[in-house]
Amino acid sequence: MAEAQSSGINSSTRQLLRAPQVNDTIKPCDLCQLPIEVSGYDLNTLAGPKHFCCEGCQGIYRMLHEGEIVDDITQPSTRS
């Protein structure tokens, strides 16, 4: 019993010492599922923030989900 507990502690300590590169910050493109290497192509939608790998994916998603985009700050009413 005691051995099982100590081995469990050892395995967790190993993970801390290895300090693997955390790729959790790299999210897949919400359109093509490719890893996002360049950030900044984001859209706020009714379903939450969406992240895209490129301007093309962002534009396509915007077209497909036009009614769900909430970050359009065009405000046409203030222009006229």
Ligand SMILES: [Zn+2]
């Ligand atoms: Zn993409």
